[in-house]
Amino acid sequence: MDKSIKTFLKHTAKDYHNQTVNPPVVRASTIIFKSMQDIRKTQKRGSKDPTGYHFDYGRMGTSTTFTLQQMLKKMENSYHVFLTPTGFGSVFLSIFSVVKPGDEILVADPVYSPTRLFTQDFLKNFNIRTIFYNPHDLNSLKKNITKKTKLIFVESPGSNSFEFQDLSKIITIAKKNKLFTIIDNTWATPYFFKPINLGFDMAIVSATKYYSGHSDVMGGSLAVNKRTFNLVQKAYKITGLRLGPDDAYLIIRGLRTLDIRLDKHQENAKKVASFLSKNKKIKILYPFNKGSFNYKMWKKYYSGASGLMGLKIKTKNKQSVIKFVNSLKLFGYGYSWGGFESLALHQDKQEQGNRKYSKLNKNEHLVRLHIGLEDPKDLIEDLKKSLKHIK
Numbered sequence: 001m002d003k004s005i006k007t008f009l010k011h012t013a014k015d016y017h018n019q020t021v022n023p024p025v026v027r028a029s030t031i032i033f034k035s036m037q038d039i040r041k042t043q044k045r046g047s048k049d050p051t052g053y054h055f056d057y058g059r060m061g062t063s064t065t066f067t068l069q070q071m072l073k074k075m076e077n078s079y080h081v082f083l084t085p086t087g088f089g090s091v092f093l094s095i096f097s098v099v100k101p102g103d104e105i106l107v108a109d110p111v112y113s114p115t116r117l118f119t120q121d122f123l124k125n126f127n128i129r130t131i132f133y134n135p136h137d138l139n140s141l142k143k144n145i146t147k148k149t150k151l152i153f154v155e156s157p158g159s160n161s162f163e164f165q166d167l168s169k170i171i172t173i174a175k176k177n178k179l180f181t182i183i184d185n186t187w188a189t190p191y192f193f194k195p196i197n198l199g200f201d202m203a204i205v206s207a208t209k210y211y212s213g214h215s216d217v218m219g220g221s222l223a224v225n226k227r228t229f230n231l232v233q234k235a236y237k238i239t240g241l242r243l244g245p246d247d248a249y250l251i252i253r254g255l256r257t258l259d260i261r262l263d264k265h266q267e268n269a270k271k272v273a274s275f276l277s278k279n280k281k282i283k284i285l286y287p288f289n290k291g292s293f294n295y296k297m298w299k300k301y302y303s304g305a306s307g308l309m310g311l312k313i314k315t316k317n318k319q320s321v322i323k324f325v326n327s328l329k330l331f332g333y334g335y336s337w338g339g340f341e342s343l344a345l346h347q348d349k350q351e352q353g354n355r356k357y358s359k360l361n362k363n364e365h366l367v368r369l370h371i372g373l374e375d376p377k378d379l380i381e382d383l384k385k386s387l388k389h390i391k
């Protein structure tokens with residue numbers, strides 16, 4: 001990308017044909033041609049240039065989804081980007097594209113719990129074994145590599161527990177053992193970290209979160225390098241995964257301000273973290289504590305931090321933690337994150353899945369905060385009042 005991503009996001013995807021600053025929403029199942037020769041020409045072009053815009057059926061996309069793909073491809077610096085109807089669709093597609101019965105896969109212990117359920121339970125039915133590794137001890141990764149190992153699946157930072165890992169070491173291990181590498185990069189997005197540049201084969205972002213930014217659309221993106229393109233393309237075609245053009249349009253609209261929103265989420269989150277760090281009962285799960293391993297790993301790979309953080313709260317009184325959450329006035333209670341608004345959730349242990357390493361100890365409770373774009377002074381005031389309930 002020759003220009004800054006900030007400029008790119010404002011200037012890309014203009015439509016001079018229709019004379020609109022934004023691309024039109026083009027809806028199609030049938031893509032219409034002038035003659036049979038035209039259809040065959042398009043198909044021929046498609047087989048020569050499979051990442052290009054040579055669609056002969058709506059399931060492949062329309063000009064709206066193609067525009068979004070091109071934007072994300074630039075941002076990710078990837079060979080191609082596949083669009084899926086949800087972020088989880090991209091998680092599924094990435095793994096499904098490369099595994100076969102008899103394989104083993106290595107997955108970071110603190111992954112998003114549906115990813116954990118899919119790998120440990122669902123894939124087992126297809127004779128694919130999942131081994132979870134300790135994100136802070138890569139020996140647990142190395143020692144579990146066998147002849148059957150196919151891939152390493154990383155989520156960074158860990159879901160709700162926010163571990164940062166030594167990503168280039170993981171890539172070195174994978175390359176040495178000829179394994180595929182996949183990363184869920186939803187928390188940072190390629191605005192703060194570009195996994196394909198570091199050497200990952202595939203990078204997932206749930207577009208539901210910061211890309212859309214307004215809590216009103218779902219989508220997913222899977223960026224791939226050249227090595228994995230054919231495998232994913234083949235799987236993509238037969239799974240029927242597709243992002244609708246209306247959703248693609250909303251994601252394009254969200255992307256226009258991704259940089260501004262993420263910068264502000266980061267600024268607000270840092271202020272909130274700084275306030276919360278004064279509370280002795282709270283350990284902040286966010287790249288904040290400069291002496292920590294997590295901070296070092298974050299600093300090594302990321303150019304910024306988004307608005308999602310965890311609070312590990314030490315108390316024997318679980319109900320007082322729930323009271324703290326319930327008395328927040330400016331934080332909504334609900335799943336997902338990455339929208340303009342602040343959210344809070346008390347995380348029950350079972351919501352994390354049956355983790356082996358990243359577990360809560362007795363009398364530790366987890367609250368997840370998404371720090372939105374409100375005035376941080378108001379958020380801090382709200383937290384200050386509510387924190388008094390923690391006993």
Ligand SMILES: Cc1ncc(COP(=O)(O)O)c(C=O)c1O
Nearest residue numbers: 086087088112184186206208219
């Ligand atoms: C890290 C991460 N990856 C993937 C997903 C799935 O995204 P979606 O909800 O768009 O399916 C989520 C959703 O919360 C997530 O937090």
